[in-house]
Amino acid sequence: MTSTLPSGLSARQAAPVTTPIPVSLRIRERLQKEGIPFLANDNISDHLREGELDQLEIEVAGKVRDLLRSLVIDIENDHNTEETAERVAKMYLHEVFKGRYHEQPKIASFPNVKQLDEIYTVGPISIRSACSHHLVPILGNCWIGIKPGERVIGLSKFSRVADWVFSRPHIQEEAVIILANEIERLCQPLGLAILVKAQHYCMKWRGVKEPQTSMVNSVVRGDFRHDPSLKQEFFELVRQQEALLST
Numbered sequence: 001m002t003s004t005l006p007s008g009l010s011a012r013q014a015a016p017v018t019t020p021i022p023v024s025l026r027i028r029e030r031l032q033k034e035g036i037p038f039l040a041n042d043n044i045s046d047h048l049r050e051g052e053l054d055q056l057e058i059e060v061a062g063k064v065r066d067l068l069r070s071l072v073i074d075i076e077n078d079h080n081t082e083e084t085a086e087r088v089a090k091m092y093l094h095e096v097f098k099g100r101y102h103e104q105p106k107i108a109s110f111p112n113v114k115q116l117d118e119i120y121t122v123g124p125i126s127i128r129s130a131c132s133h134h135l136v137p138i139l140g141n142c143w144i145g146i147k148p149g150e151r152v153i154g155l156s157k158f159s160r161v162a163d164w165v166f167s168r169p170h171i172q173e174e175a176v177i178i179l180a181n182e183i184e185r186l187c188q189p190l191g192l193a194i195l196v197k198a199q200h201y202c203m204k205w206r207g208v209k210e211p212q213t214s215m216v217n218s219v220v221r222g223d224f225r226h227d228p229s230l231k232q233e234f235f236e237l238v239r240q241q242e243a244l245l246s247t
């Protein structure tokens with residue numbers, strides 16, 4: 001039989017080049033196999049293997065480079081966008097969406113030795129997130145009210161856990177619930193209330209271009225839910241904390 005190979009090429013040299021499976025595909029297949037959800041606001045850090053986050057950063061940078069090319073931006077000659085792809089990949093994986101790929105910060109809880117049962121509020125805690133629909137910023141503040149149970153956590157830890165939860169693509173309604181679940185898991189309070197006020201840049205910067213509109217929502221659980229006066233006290237304390245901001 002006549003060889004179809006170009007002269008001088010051995011069969012071994014002409015073997016089809018196998019393209020490596022993209023790391024994101026490997027991770028997605030693993031998650032699907034194990035039945036682990038990987039929605040935009042889920043954290044998948046427990047399911048990433050050593051070195052995969054670095055490989056993801058390289059893969060994402062390549063895709064962002066393609067996106068810039070598709071937007072007809074001359075990244076080969078434009079000194080300003082030359083390294084934009086690498087910056088954007090790093091920003092998504094380690095900054096603005098770090099709450100998807102990085103573990104929850106270590107948060108120690110302590111026994112509520114004195115059996116404290118008065119409510120307290122912490123806030124404003126700045127929140128930085130992005131909407132799942134357009135991936136543009138959601139910026140605002142949140143307030144957390146606690147009626148302690150058996151355990152308490154340090155005040156700064158509310159900011160840390162909020163930052164971790166909000167650093168994912170979200171819709172505000174779900175973000176508040178996810179934050180509430182995490183706080184309940186960390187300190188099992190007898191009551192928990194969370195209020196979020198945020199501006200959505202998908203409404204300010206584009207779309208309807210409403211510069212002042214914000215979204216306000218809350219979640220109340222446990223004693224805050226069952227006792228209307230406690231709930232009212234929470235909102236009153238938040239009002240007082242807000243008033244402090246303008247003094």
Ligand SMILES: Nc1nc2c(ncn2[C@@H]2O[C@H](COP(=O)(O)OP(=O)(O)OP(=O)(O)O)[C@@H](O)[C@H]2O)c(=O)[nH]1
Nearest residue numbers: 131132133170171172173200202203206207208215
């Ligand atoms: N409920 C809710 N909606 C949000 C949130 N963030 C953004 N949105 C809205 O989600 C919607 C996305 O809807 P689509 O109609 O598919 O997107 P679109 O055509 O770009 O919409 P426009 O923003 O009206 O231009 C928009 O109305 C946003 O304002 C959020 O946290 N909660």
